[in-house]
Amino acid sequence: MMGKDTRFAGGAVSEDALLRRLATKLGGKERIGATGVRLGIGDDAALWGARPGFETILTCDWFLEGTHFLREKHPADAVGWKCLARAISDIAAMGGTPRCFLLSLALPESHAGSWLEGFLKGLRRASHRFRCPAAGGDTTRQEKILINVTAIGEVKAGYAVRRSGAKKGDFIYVSGRLGEAVLGLRELRGAKNLVRTAGACLRKHLYPEPRLALGRWLASKRLATAMMDLSDGLSSDLPRLCAASGVGARIKEALLPMARVQETKSFHEAERLHAALDGGDDYELLFTVSPKKAHLLQPRIAGLRVTRIGTITTKREIVLVRKVGREEHLRAGGWDPFRP
């Protein structure tokens, strides 16, 4: 792991120096102990102590220049924040709590200065916010900026919420608003300069918030029968939850919590609907609850809006009931943020 190769050797930046910088910025001793990390950055591997009675949650996520972010458009600190936030979103989707992460970073030497500084600033901010310190990682030199984050979390044994538990008649819910992130990306693409302060959509695109408190609450109360995070958009992710559970779904356009009109004046309603169905990167939670327990859900949970959008069915298809009453098969949008 760390300190493992010398592919920066010979250049202006030595890899060992880069690793020391990561260790200083991300893995200070004062931060790692509380989350079970017993040996952080700098050895062959990290050591971490799981708590008795808990299961360990393991997830890894690519975050690649050109695919997941654009070098010239995305501020470095947003890249740092988001690479960790989206890995942690997978932990939220299991109902867990993040404990530490491993960072694999490859970058060109030209980006080992101020870009890296900004990246580490955003990553450190996310690491503080989600109480999830760096335990280790690996670095090397590449022409493109390549990032892979492994997030490690915990959940009380037997309490993790999987994708596979949805049953006929369960109500389908989503947190927050859908489509904001992709509309934020469209704002960013249209902007001439990097925008650091912005509206809700751009903020959500740049600095998504994994829904940890909601996920934990649903898991601890055993309310969600199935759960996942919305990373690729509802039209791609709902079929995955249904396939894992061996069921279908029927959702209503009129119920979808779309981006606020005042935030998205420049977009037509059809664009907002398209974004809500096919836009990725929202990192909201999609979950199902038995109708018998639905009364326990408030419209806001842990400060977050929760909206019922439909019902689980036995027929293995996803039906969208349009506002005019017409029914359609929901097609997976398979939305790719960087496809032209």
Added chain:
Amino acid sequence: MMGKDTRFAGGAVSEDALLRRLATKLGGKERIGATGVRLGIGDDAALWGARPGFETILTCDWFLEGTHFLREKHPADAVGWKCLARAISDIAAMGGTPRCFLLSLALPESHAGSWLEGFLKGLRRASHRFRCPAAGGDTTRQEKILINVTAIGEVKAGYAVRRSGAKKGDFIYVSGRLGEAVLGLRELRGAKNLVRTAGACLRKHLYPEPRLALGRWLASKRLATAMMDLSDGLSSDLPRLCAASGVGARIKEALLPMARVQETKSFHEAERLHAALDGGDDYELLFTVSPKKAHLLQPRIAGLRVTRIGTITTKREIVLVRKVGREEHLRAGGWDPFRP
């Protein structure tokens, strides 16, 4: 994690189909339970149960086309084997046992057929050999083949061997022979075709064996005061162990276990020495033992040759005693396998 994006959508390969293939090849139910994996490939994240009284070892490793392997020269199954073997080598270096791994794979659509088949074959073979099933991962499409492996292991609490425990007077040891892998790479670069059966050097370059049994034995007997794996070559890695321990070292050329002459007829002795000092990728163990306990070491441990090559000193420098008796400061070779 898995099932998270649709960047293969639209092409001949859907990402969901690719994930199902990985799950079938690498994460079958019959394989995962025994190593504590409770939920494998296919959900937002994996679930794993640590054993009480053990610490979790976490490590991640890049394995990138052009940096760590060459698409046209390295057989796909060797890429699969080696990406896991080298991550597991970090677990061996802590004295631990591998339990499961996460695979992050990005590849061009042109390689989603027979190349991927070969890659998965080699990876599956390594996964069986080291009893380390896939618990999850992430896939996407890229022009280059990008691999990142997170390996998860365990060690009895308090028994992990760090880099930082070497003391003045400790003897310095290495396992196996040094320099074989880089000489094997030179054979491969010279070969016109992919060589699937070959001598010890090429085999070691293509299919390295993490020294798990030796690492575990040294840790369980509390014999090693410090340990790490040799991934970048002795001249780069020994200074790292010494820096972590706040000590220096004095090693002797005459003691270095170099590649066998009969295996490396085409190389001069100077080349074999250079390979032993600066060649990376051997994944042998470098460790230190107190002189009081040195009598407990046999020349072969767990079937593997173990050689004393020098002594830890207090002066913070690395001295190489040449055969002719002259003393030199050992310079970090910083060897990069793909630098021209």
